[in-house]
Amino acid sequence: DLVDRGDLDSYRRLREALSACPYPVWPCLGNHDVRGNFAEIFPEIPMQGGFVHYVVDQGPLRFLVLDTLEEGRHGGAFCEARAAWLSARLGEEPRRPTVIVLHHPPIEPGIDWMTTDPDEPWAMRLAGAMRGHSQIVGMICGHIHRSIVTGWSGRPLAVCASTAPQVALTLAPM
Numbered sequence: 513d514l515v516d517r518g519d520l521d522s523y524r525r526l527r528e529a530l531s532a533c534p535y536p537v538w539p540c541l542g543n544h545d546v547r548g549n550f551a552e553i554f555p556e557i558p559m560q561g562g563f564v565h566y567v568v569d570q571g572p573l574r575f576l577v578l579d580t581l582e583e584g585r586h587g588g589a590f591c592e593a594r595a596a597w598l599s600a601r602l603g604e605e606p607r608r609p610t611v612i613v614l615h616h617p618p619i620e621p622g623i624d625w626m627t628t629d630p631d632e633p634w635a636m637r638l639a640g641a642m643r644g645h646s647q648i649v650g651m652i653c654g655h656i657h658r659s660i661v662t663g664w665s666g667r668p669l670a671v672c673a674s675t676a677p678q679v680a681l682t683l684a685p686m
Contacts, residue, residue: 543587613653
């Protein structure tokens with residue numbers, strides 16, 4: 513998550529903190545974010561069709577930043593409009609190594625309350641949009657608040673740790 517409450521003041525503080533970075537920062541919305549408030553404070557970040565998803569061409573790699581936010585829901589979402597956007601972007605550069613960036617990893621991380629069932633419609637829709645695109649070299653996610661490296665849909669998937677509290681690895685059901 514970029515912020516905890518999704519309020520304008522939190523995004524203002526985030527913008528101020530990120531302004532000190534000597535490199536470009538490309539945000540990806542998480543489940544605590546609010547699109548409208550984010551867009552008000554970060555108007556330069558592309559928003560298409562009501563979603564904060566965009567392309568970053570960086571050296572030999574192409575990054576496709578996806579919006580998996582469904583406001584008010586802890587888990588991820590990926591509707592037909594977002595799937596169509598991803599499919600179109602993947603079709604533009606079929607030979608360029610591409611990394612998919614999204615907040616919600618479509619995996620079972622071993623932490624019961626953070627798990628995404630692989631049969632959830634949004635995860636299946638994401639897999640369908642990626643199917644047949646061999647240029648995807650990996651995926652980068654967040655959400656779980658701990659580091660995980662695994663595979664999904666035939667590709668490496670890395671879950672980044674959080675700057676916020678880390679989630680303990682408890683493999684027992686809640």
